[in-house]
Amino acid sequence: MPDEPTAAIGEDALPEPNPEHEETLAILRDSLGADAILDQAEVFGNLIVRITLASWARAAEVARDQLHCDYLSFISGIDWQPAPREGDDAGGDTSSPVQPTETTYGAAGSAGRFQVFAHVQSTSDHRALTLKTDVDEASPSVASWVAVYPGADWHERECWEMFGITFDGHPALRHLYLPSAFEGHPLRKDFPLLARVVKPWPGLVDVEAMPDVPETAEAATSGEASA
Amino acid sequence: MSTTDAAPPSSFQVDRAAMRHLADAQVNVELDTGDMILNLGPQHPATHGTLRLVVRLDGERVISADPVIGYMHRGYEKLTEFRTYPQITTLINRIDWLSSFANEVPFMTAAEQLMGIEAPPRATYIRTVLTELSRIATFLLFLGEMGLQVGALTPAFYGFRDREYVLNLIEAATGGRFHPNFNRIGGLKDDLPWGWIAECRSTMKIVLDACDDFEDLVLGNEIFRARTRGIGIIPAATGAPYGVSGSNLRASGVDWDLRRDARPYLAYPDLDFQVWTHPDGDSYSRYWVRLQETRESARIVLQCLDGIPAGPIMAKVPRIIKVPAGETWVETENPLGQMGYYVISKGATGPFRVKIRSASFSNVSILPWLLRGVYVPDVITILASLYFILGDIDR
Numbered sequence: 001m002p003d004e005p006t007a008a009i010g011e012d013a014l015p016e017p018n019p020e021h022e023e024t025l026a027i028l029r030d031s032l033g034a035d036a037i038l039d040q041a042e043v044f045g046n047l048i049v050r051i052t053l054a055s056w057a058r059a060a061e062v063a064r065d066q067l068h069c070d071y072l073s074f075i076s077g078i079d080w081q082p083a084p085r086e087g088d089d090a091g092g093d094t095s096s097p098v099q100p101t102e103t104t105y106g107a108a109g110s111a112g113r114f115q116v117f118a119h120v121q122s123t124s125d126h127r128a129l130t131l132k133t134d135v136d137e138a139s140p141s142v143a144s145w146v147a148v149y150p151g152a153d154w155h156e157r158e159c160w161e162m163f164g165i166t167f168d169g170h171p172a173l174r175h176l177y178l179p180s181a182f183e184g185h186p187l188r189k190d191f192p193l194l195a196r197v198v199k200p201w202p203g204l205v206d207v208e209a210m211p212d213v214p215e216t217a218e219a220a221t222s223g224e225a226s227a
Numbered sequence: 228m229s230t231t232d233a234a235p236p237s238s239f240q241v242d243r244a245a246m247r248h249l250a251d252a253q254v255n256v257e258l259d260t261g262d263m264i265l266n267l268g269p270q271h272p273a274t275h276g277t278l279r280l281v282v283r284l285d286g287e288r289v290i291s292a293d294p295v296i297g298y299m300h301r302g303y304e305k306l307t308e309f310r311t312y313p314q315i316t317t318l319i320n321r322i323d324w325l326s327s328f329a330n331e332v333p334f335m336t337a338a339e340q341l342m343g344i345e346a347p348p349r350a351t352y353i354r355t356v357l358t359e360l361s362r363i364a365t366f367l368l369f370l371g372e373m374g375l376q377v378g379a380l381t382p383a384f385y386g387f388r389d390r391e392y393v394l395n396l397i398e399a400a401t402g403g404r405f406h407p408n409f410n411r412i413g414g415l416k417d418d419l420p421w422g423w424i425a426e427c428r429s430t431m432k433i434v435l436d437a438c439d440d441f442e443d444l445v446l447g448n449e450i451f452r453a454r455t456r457g458i459g460i461i462p463a464a465t466g467a468p469y470g471v472s473g474s475n476l477r478a479s480g481v482d483w484d485l486r487r488d489a490r491p492y493l494a495y496p497d498l499d500f501q502v503w504t505h506p507d508g509d510s511y512s513r514y515w516v517r518l519q520e521t522r523e524s525a526r527i528v529l530q531c532l533d534g535i536p537a538g539p540i541m542a543k544v545p546r547i548i549k550v551p552a553g554e555t556w557v558e559t560e561n562p563l564g565q566m567g568y569y570v571i572s573k574g575a576t577g578p579f580r581v582k583i584r585s586a587s588f589s590n591v592s593i594l595p596w597l598l599r600g601v602y603v604p605d606v607i608t609i610l611a612s613l614y615f616i617l618g619d620i621d622r
Contacts, residue, residue: 044340044555045490070467074584097311097577106554106571123467123483151469154592177297193309
């Protein structure tokens with residue numbers, strides 16, 4: 001037993017091309033069709049596959065039955081739209097980090113603002129896979145995974161209330177964290193952090209000039225550009 | 228007798244009369260008790276915080292259980308978008324507040340990965356020691372508290388007492404008992420204080436002795452065995468799709484430990500340790516696995532202390548931390564299970580989006596399935612044996 005872990009870890013650390021990822025991709029391509037896979041990326045040893053919205057439900061079955069990924073780590077969403085930064089001209093919320101104003105997409109790209117992503121793993125052969133799919137911005141909706149992974153229930157409820165993405169086939173999309181009368185979707189980028197709107201960040205009062213002048217100058221200019 | 232399809236109220240009287248006649252005729256007739264809705268929590272000592280369980284009962288038996296969470300939701304995923312990377316350490320300390328140090332590690336690793344820096348070996352070893360110490364502290368509390376849930380008061384005192392030794396160590400090294408806030412991107416805030424390693428070694432002896440005590444006091448206790456054996460069984464094939472992880476899944480016979488099986492992190496590739504599993508999957512085996520893991524952690528700490536390298540504790544990092552654009556998924560084996568951060572950066576001083584995957588959230592999501600058909604007193608032992616922290620559920 002003691003010898004086994006080190007060997008497994010050493011294997012995992014090998015540089016790409018990763019044969020395990022190639023195999024995963026081949027199985028996905030065979031089962032979903034080559035058209036279903038829009039893009040793929042490998043970041044820090046993690047395989048990310050972007051698939052079409054139509055193949056999302058089938059992908060769960062393939063992941064469970066053919067890739068033996070019996071374990072669902074999480075399902076969540078991403079809103080790629082940059083947060084609006086009102087009040088930048090008045091100094092604004094300078095305590096929060098200034099993000100770039102142009103929309104960029106992460107690994108494996110995206111077709112639009114909203115994405116749903118999920119991470120599945122195998123408890124037996126330790127395969128892991130992140131799946132992403134693009135959902136429509138106007139009426140974001142995607143197939144539910146509850147029938148395949150019962151643990152998807154809570155993750156999808158969370159994603160629904162936080163991003164407003166509906167999951168077709170979910171037994172009961174109810175609020176999970178928030179009170180049932182809550183309006184809005186807090187993790188969308190255009191949902192303001194109300195605490196900061198009501199009252200400026202108290203840290204602003206005693207803010208001192210940072211010793212590193214070029215950094216602050218750059219942050220200020222990029223903030224102005226967004227205003 | 229099924230009570231879910233009970234007759235409507237209008238015909239109730241008739242049914243009652245019929246039932247009485249039936250009762251006269253048959254001594255063994257079941258009473259029509261009707262369902263009862265019981266609100267367990269949000270303020271209930273057995274829920275370890277503010278978990279609310281809406282339980283539908285037929286007599287003493289649970290028909291359905293619906294956990295209501297969110298009483299402690301602090302919106303950390305949103306807050307991370309308004310913080311810089313160093314500030315986020317303070318937030319993530321409070322996700323699973325019993326093992327705060329272990330929470331910090333995956334986030335720091337994610338930021339370091341994206342920045343392309345690596346903590347020096349000494350920092351990595353100290354991180355490993357402190358992660359294992361927080362695992363021991365978390366589990367010692369469990370080992371004591373689980374006894375309390377079945378009516379044994381003594382183990383709880385032992386658990387709290389022995390955990391205090393470990394917390395003292397953590398406090399001596401980091402300055403905080405619960406929220407060390409000790410990790411920095413690229414290493415640690417400080418080196419270990421003088422004499423700490425010797426102190427740590429002697430404390431590990433206390434921990435190993437404590438484990439022996441718990442084995443006799445709790446595992447060997449007939450009442451404890453009667454209350455936990457065969458109760459709350461999670462088959463491996465059910466637990467994994469629910470996302471149940473960590474000791475809870477290993478107690479169902481799944482030989483899967485991220486310290487060994489995930490992408491290598493901290494000093495675990497250099498260490499020699501055993502992954503404990505139990506085939507039964509019941510409350511008893513969850514206790515058994517955690518007891519063995521506490522011992523194993525103490526051995527890991529001793530190993531680390533033997534092999535701790537000299538050298539700096541901080542890598543060279545810029546004064547203002549800007550993380551290059553990119554995304555990464557870092558998962559670690561935390562005391563409560565799989566903890567992971569999916570960090571997306573757009574090159575700013577703070578992350579663009581952080582998905583926090585906490586262990587208790589998924590561990591508790593199995594409750595509606597798990598509690599169906601069990602008796603009310605067993606609900607308490609099952610909740611205790613799953614071992615969740617509310618901050619880790621609600622985030």
